[in-house]
Amino acid sequence: MDTLIMVGQLLLGLSILVGLHELGHLLTAKLFGMRVEKFSIGFPPKIAGFQWGETEYSIGAIPLGGFVKISGMVDESMDTEQLSSEPQPWEFRSKPAWQRLIVMLGGIIVNVITGIVIFVFLVYQNGETYFSKDQIIENGIVAYEYGESIGLKTGDKILNVNGQEYQGLNELSSGNVLLTENAYYTVDRDGEQIKVEIPKGFINVFNNEEAFDKFISVRFPFKLSAIDQGGAAEKAGIKVEDKILAVNGQPVTYFDELQSALAKSKNQDAEITLLSNGDTTSTTVAVTDRGTIDIGVNALIEPVRRSYGISEALNKGTARAFGVVIVNAKALGKMFTGEVSAKNVSGPIGMAKIYGHTWDWTKFWSITGLISMILAFMNLLPIPALDGGHVMFLLYEMVSGRAPSDKFLENAQKVGMVILLALMVFAIGNDILKFFTGW
Incomplete structure (x- = not known):
């Protein structure tokens, strides 16, 4: 059941983010009169779908991404047959470079907006x-x-x-x-x-x-909150109202001091000095092999809880969202220098473990917002086959006035696909090694 909950959260989170990302491409493409042939959440084989107008909407069996197929565009489908004919008015390649640029940035922009909205909502709803x-x-x-x-x-x-x-x-x-x-x-x-x-x-x-x-x-300083029935503390006459002052003559103010002192007396008797009914007294307690005396405690300090109005939440949530991007950019840079280990790269198994085996909606949306910002950042990297690769070539075209040839774009797309597949294999390999060896 734990595994099902982790996988379920991962699939739901990715489906939401991939669907919104591809929707960003679809809406901007249709805005500029481009024909969108396919919209898919997940990669083939197709497990369900329907046709609406000129576009086929579907769900793929491999839930690790998605795609939008726009007529006249060299993309991961590697369908280049239509490129041998004259450009048609509804094709991607016939539109001005600035429109194509907006289409390629559409998914990234939607992911950024999604991440900001999630973080702002969480800050407003839950505070800190x-x-x-x-x-x-x-x-x-x-x-x-x-x-x-x-x-x-x-x-x-x-x-x-x-x-x-x-x-x-x-x-x-x-x-x-x-x-x-x-x-x-x-x-x-x-x-x-x-x-x-x-x-x-x-x-x-x-x-x-x-x-x-x-x-x-x-x-944190502590007080007793429970005495286990039949446990070592009850047998020694300790009551919930008592305050522990020392263990074997060692003064105890904080809970970690109590843990440390009891750990030294595992499987032995320990002298506990108490403040009981206003009097100082001592008793002998048999410490368990776990270094405990069968009590429950409460901390005497509480964390600070802050609430935010909508304007504060907008500022705080937006800063938190872009903070994710900044940290990931720093980590990527340090990965190339070797300071950050590539072992930290995670695939779907690692992502599922981050969601955890309990369904907590606050944690779910926090992680989904985090992944949304990371997806936006990663998609902007200038790697062919990613949105950032298309953006790089479009910026070159806008600056130089010359578009790369279709053959060049096709070959670049192939190289990009190889890079992405290699990264995916590496990430999944990392997950498997961590899972089986704790590497």
């Missing part, structure tokens, strides 16, 4: 929830495996990032921060300011959602 800089400075952080690997320590109070202010915890592991040259955190460690450098390529460790849980979190 985060642990603030003030809470981090007051309580400090818990440094996990990846945080400790770069020199952060539990208890550090992060003052700024790259000398700049930050709003909340989520910004400390954002792509924008991790991809910055010579990035660093300024921390207060026991009253002393220390510069903790972020090593080049550190972003490569964040190749899955679980990796963020191994970086840092905010420290």
Whole structure:
């Protein structure tokens, strides 16, 4: 069932985005009087379709893209028979270059608009929830495996990032921060300011959602919320109203301190100092082999929750949408230098795992908005067979006054298709290796 939910979300998200992208091409083509022969969500073989006017609308069996076939255009169908005859008024090739340019940008523009609308709606509907800089400075952080690997320590109070202010915890592991040259955190460690450098390529460790849980979190004081019936704490006489002050004489203020102290006493008895009914008392508890005493706790700090009006949401959502493009452009550039590993390239399996195995509409639309902006960016790359390749040749035509020959465009399209197929095979290969080996 988990797999079905992941696949279902991926197919729905891609179908929406591909359909809207191709609709952008179709509407702009029809706007300029071009004949659109086919509109397909998914690649052949066709599994369903109908004819409406001059256009056949269909759904393909391979849900990894889609296409619009416009008369008189050299595209991925490689149907060039019509190019041997004189251009007809309804054909792509007979229209002015500026109209053809708008048609080729139509899908990209729609994806950008879709991404912006999704992010604006999410910001307006849900606002933001985060642990603030003030809470981090007051309580400090818990440094996990990846945080400790770069020199952060539990208890550090992060003052700024790259000398700049930050709003909340989520910004400390954002792509924008991790991809910055010579990035660093300024921390207060026991009253002393220390510069903790972020090593080049550190972003490569964040190749899955679980990796963020191994970086840092905010420290939080706690209170007991539950005592498991028949568990170690109940047997030792601990009540929900009690406050844990120390473990084996080690003072405990934050939950991570309690976890650390109990972990040292696995399968042993631990002396727990309590504040109970206003009095300080002690009891002995048998710590489990998991380093727990069968209790539940609640954090004594709550994340900040901010709401936004429509004008604020427009600004915030738009900035967030274009921020995705900026981060991906930086990552692509650093991939060519080797700083960002090509292992981070994901195919459909990786995308499905990002959606997750639970159906959460907020998460679904967040990821779909993210993918919409990435699709727009990737489609704009000047690779033949992508929209960006067509745009590149059209700009050349508009500047030079000479259109590339149909034969050249046909060969370029073939080269582009080979490149895209190779990238797809590489991405799917990455997915398979990660799935079976954790590579």
